[in-house]
Amino acid sequence: MATEESTSVMDDYETLISTTDVELLKRAWRNEKSAPEILQFEASLVQRIKEQIELAEQNVEMFEADNIDPLTVSLYQMDLDRTQFLLRSYLRVRLQKIEKYLFYILKTDESLNRLSRQEQMFARRCTDDLGSHLDETVLAKLPDNYQSILKQSITSEEDDMVPVPRLDTFVICKAKQYLSGLDFEPEYSMEITEMERDLLTFVCYKFVKKPLENGKIDLV
Amino acid sequence: MAGQSDSMMSLFSPEEIEFMAEDELVEIVPNLRMDSLNFLCGDYGPFYPQLAAQVPLWLALALKKRGNAQLGLLNGCQLVLEAERDFHAFQPLPFHYVEISRLIFDHAREDIPDMYMVRSLIEDIRDVRFHKVETNLEKFTASTVTAQGDTDNRDILVYLLALANVWKNMSAMEVNIIRAFSGRALQAFYKHDNEQQTSDTDRTLDKQPQIPTDRPKIEKCISAVVNDGPAVSAMLIKHTNYKLYDGQGRGPPGCPTSTNRAYLLKSIQLAWNQNLGPGMWMGIESILNNSVIRSPDQPPPPPPPRARGKQGFQRCSRVKAEDQELVEKRGLRNDRDLSSAKHY
Numbered sequence: 001m002a003t004e005e006s007t008s009v010m011d012d013y014e015t016l017i018s019t020t021d022v023e024l025l026k027r028a029w030r031n032e033k034s035a036p037e038i039l040q041f042e043a044s045l046v047q048r049i050k051e052q053i054e055l056a057e058q059n060v061e062m063f064e065a066d067n068i069d070p071l072t073v074s075l076y077q078m079d080l081d082r083t084q085f086l087l088r089s090y091l092r093v094r095l096q097k098i099e100k101y102l103f104y105i106l107k108t109d110e111s112l113n114r115l116s117r118q119e120q121m122f123a124r125r126c127t128d129d130l131g132s133h134l135d136e137t138v139l140a141k142l143p144d145n146y147q148s149i150l151k152q153s154i155t156s157e158e159d160d161m162v163p164v165p166r167l168d169t170f171v172i173c174k175a176k177q178y179l180s181g182l183d184f185e186p187e188y189s190m191e192i193t194e195m196e197r198d199l200l201t202f203v204c205y206k207f208v209k210k211p212l213e214n215g216k217i218d219l220v
Numbered sequence: 221m222a223g224q225s226d227s228m229m230s231l232f233s234p235e236e237i238e239f240m241a242e243d244e245l246v247e248i249v250p251n252l253r254m255d256s257l258n259f260l261c262g263d264y265g266p267f268y269p270q271l272a273a274q275v276p277l278w279l280a281l282a283l284k285k286r287g288n289a290q291l292g293l294l295n296g297c298q299l300v301l302e303a304e305r306d307f308h309a310f311q312p313l314p315f316h317y318v319e320i321s322r323l324i325f326d327h328a329r330e331d332i333p334d335m336y337m338v339r340s341l342i343e344d345i346r347d348v349r350f351h352k353v354e355t356n357l358e359k360f361t362a363s364t365v366t367a368q369g370d371t372d373n374r375d376i377l378v379y380l381l382a383l384a385n386v387w388k389n390m391s392a393m394e395v396n397i398i399r400a401f402s403g404r405a406l407q408a409f410y411k412h413d414n415e416q417q418t419s420d421t422d423r424t425l426d427k428q429p430q431i432p433t434d435r436p437k438i439e440k441c442i443s444a445v446v447n448d449g450p451a452v453s454a455m456l457i458k459h460t461n462y463k464l465y466d467g468q469g470r471g472p473p474g475c476p477t478s479t480n481r482a483y484l485l486k487s488i489q490l491a492w493n494q495n496l497g498p499g500m501w502m503g504i505e506s507i508l509n510n511s512v513i514r515s516p517d518q519p520p521p522p523p524p525p526r527a528r529g530k531q532g533f534q535r536c537s538r539v540k541a542e543d544q545e546l547v548e549k550r551g552l553r554n555d556r557d558l559s560s561a562k563h564y
Contacts, residue, residue, distance in 0.1 A: 022261040079259040170403040
């Protein structure tokens with residue numbers, strides 16, 4: 001029993017040290033694409049990747065200057081291109097989500113904390129611009145009760161002009177290890193009791209939100 | 221359509237799936253010597269001539285293009301095809317087998333022994349698997365769990381679709397194809413079913429008669445038709461049809477079987493009059509026909525009129541003999557007038 005535990009711990013450790021940053025970025029990119037709401041920004045990961053990319057770019061320049069075999073140079077360049085694509089696509093997907101749920105994100109602190117600093121600046125500037133644009137073109141000309149961006153009219157109790165991310169969309173996911181009912185939120189435990197490892201599952205997003213944050217589930 | 225989720229963002233394009241497939245490791249036999257490569261995504265090499273090495277697919281293809289390597293490839297497609305045909309479940313295949321095989325065929329044709337054979341085998345495997353996917357989509361409902369202590373035998377649906385081995389080994393491309401459709405279909409199920417749960421609790425508390433509560437269900441189906449598309453609504457109708465009857469196949473009291481269904485059909489027809497092609501309409505009809513549970517003493521309904529080509533749509537709702545009188549009496553021209561005259 002003790003040996004089994006220790007080997008599994010060793011396996012985890014080995015997978016941990018052998019997973020490259022690129023793998024982690026790919027995983028973050030896939031999760032971000034599949035999830036209906038914006039996920040936590042992986043600040044440290046992005047920072048590390050940026051540094052690695054800069055280093056690789058310098059390497060490529062050096063190789064070209066040194067007249068190293070053009071085949072090797074082109075291969076390094078290809079690898080660099082692939083990593084850059086991942087990073088760009090990851091940031092692009094996040095920006096799309098921010099633009100889509102702009103007002104909602106700025107309203108909820110929880111979502112706001114998931115953005116990086118630059119993304120927060122972008123979101124604020126975007127709301128300012130969008131707000132002033134809507135005001136000038138449309139809202140100023142509507143009757144007094146209907147001039148709010150966030151509410152349909154003054155009589156609305158909540159901000160009903162703000163689109164909210166739908167957390168009950170269905171996503172496909174794979175569990176990386178066997179998950180028992182404890183890993184899920186207790187209020188959903190009647191509905192989802194377990195998940196086997198490596199089994200493709202269609203499930204409501206809000207049920208798997210917690211294991212996703214803990215890194216136990218991958219969205220496909 | 222407020223409240224519709226924008227599915228465009230969560231879809232992976234085929235190129236992106238190919239991108240992910242290119243990271244899979246394959247074996248190559250290089251014919252040159254190269255020092256080890258320290259990529260961002262891992263370290264590979266050093267490469268010695270005639271000694272096999274494992275590299276990512278994109279690297280293998282790049283080397284192949286420059287004539288520096290040969291791919292050592294997977295065999296045994298024949299066995300996989302036979303197994304695929306015989307078993308109900310999916311066979312374990314590499315997750316990205318479609319993309320990998322396509323890439324290899326495009327760039328590394330000579331390395332495959334019996335190229336044409338393998339190519340046709342892979343095509344067959346793809347067809348068989350996708351056929352399985354389609355049949356399973358038709359059959360799926362969620363697995364149901366009965367609430368404890370509920371004497372009404374009401375079901376609480378659990379939307380967990382990890383059933384058996386069927387979904388276990390689907391490949392990336394197949395997943396991507398059905399992702400958007402099945403996601404939205406399940407979402408529609410969930411939404412309508414949760415509303416129904418709350419309305420059910422009201423019903424059992426108040427002991428209202430069954431008939432009025434069927435109308436909201438039917439109207440939900442209609443709204444599903446309009447908003448969620450015909451395919452989703454077909455599955456929804458099938459699902460709801462199950463709920464219109466209890467286990468013995470008897471309809472709700474006072475509501476003959478055919479009325480509900482006919483009402484449904486007419487509503488769909490009206491809602492989609494200009495948009496449904498004949499094929500789609502026949503498909504919905506057949507799903508509905510297959511899902512009606514009849515009680516034993518009821519005679520089976522007459523089979524639907526056969527559609528022939530483009531006239532299928534009109535033929536489905538062609539004027540029957542007994543309706544001729546109505547037509548003659550009131551000078552009705554087309555089916556819409558007829559149906560409104562019959563007060564469905």
